[in-house]
Amino acid sequence: MNGPPPTLLDIARIYLEPAVEGYARGREVLARFPRAERIEVASHWRIPELREGDPGDYLRAKRGSLVLGVKKSLAFRPNGRSADFIAPSSSNGCAMACAYCYVARRKGHSNPISVFVNIEEITAAIARHAARQGPKAEPNQVDPRDWVYDLGENGDLSVDAAISDNVRDLVAAFRDLPNAKGSFATKWVNRDLLDYDPRGRTRIRMSLMPAGMAKLLDVRTSPVAERIAAIPELHRAGYEMHLNFSPVVLREGWEAEWGELFAELDDVLPDQVKEGLAAEIIMLTHNQGLHEINLAWHPRAEELLWRPDIQEEKVSEGGGVNLRYRTGWKGRWLARFKELLAARMPYCRVRYAF
Template structure:
């Protein structure tokens, strides 16, 4: 547990005043009694964090020393169809890790600390009501053959969140009581405290993996790739369903042997029991012009891998952001290559989707 605890040591906590009326809010504040408390009107609108471009150069310090506590207003569940059937209301936003390709900071200005939401009971109840209305899943799909699956960590990493509050423990417990649903979240952090949560097969953890050489540049403050792979068996033994998330796939000169070595390491390390339940998703890199500019202020080395206009093309998103993705014809060719390397070494790891 030593590594997760070093990732965030709050010196200042921004909080909405109503946070103190929730047991979860009071518990988090009691956990960090020496942190300065600064009240704000909204966890989304904190000028100290969002409006000063110079803060980007302090990216890692702010992630380590700042925590935000908020009362989540909306409890909407959205259809998904890829990683999950539905996206659940988030119990957090932001992350103390610093993966330089992460999309969450695009919406949070010039700092991206963890925001913890204190209405966990209401979030869990909203998921349970939604699943009850749906009833049994009528037919299998690529998400799951039996259960409705709810993504719990779209905007953060729950393995890290579990070092800050009991939100994750409570979510895992909630899914033990929902007969037709599973929770799911992707993670880049091995937090072995989660092994004691008794998920009973009702929570799916997706360990995000990429070649170690690329991860060392882009996956800042995360668990090493080898540690993530080595944890797979332990999490299966503890009652989790464990899948893999090959994301993002970053194309660069010399990428073939790196990916072939990664697939070989998985094959050589993971037990037969874990292999029998192993599935994965594959997502090619999408980058963003605004994030590129922010990254140049704190981690320009990563941009040599992420920002490749020579092999990328611009696509304007529905929200008006300028995103970069690999040129369509090349992306299809590269994805097919990756799938062939995957099929040659770990064919038992069913690809749920790839794009």
């Protein structure tokens, strides 16, 4: 396992629950960072200096802090969008700092990576749940044959794989499940994943947006060109590769920007990838709380994200008040996005759009 670049992660302190050292994965991760200060905490959720930090110093905790805990709840949630089910997560939080991140939106601050060390319990729970489902009776927009489990709802597993072998263990677990696939979205290129031997049982959704926009909004992620170049490599290594156009951020000239991205993909992707290619399209959602945090550390991002002239408030499923593009206009812009995609990449099926 190659370590993460120090520009992304330079772990100076590890917050850990008391039970962590009783797990082999916990001991492995601690051994990888022998110089890090260890701070025992009662719960990985309740660390005030991480959850209530200075908004102007947003990146410090992401780069220098790691949390180790035990995943208590092994519940599964139905999804029906990116996956059939949301699996119990092997991690939470992220070293990257995308300005629109919904995890930061929910938690209120930078939310560095938390790794859950009871990975054997997590993979065993997935196997039991998949066995209870039995064969998938009929195709749906998620997958025609398999039950699909989202493994990385609250983080980026490509970065997690540079910290522990949790992701390797998850990929290995799905190799042996005849009716299920794992799935996660990523904005980070980690070539360690090429050696995991997924045998088509793990789907990676490579998240993309126009390169100029990504330089402003996708903070601390791999460059878009590098992500695109990695797609054929990951496909050859045995992953099912899909695309995640997310979020679609509207600004003057957005059609030309996205058209250039589609042209680059069409030029780079080999026929073997194009044959099974599918995509998600997710329009931007923003909110007041994240807007205020961003104003403290990255105000330029808000010039794109905070557009009350074309946005409206909408209550989310969880009861939060978010900003989304205005009803009626959003539908027209989404339809236009699909037209642009179909014109340049007609082989790319739109699996989900919102």
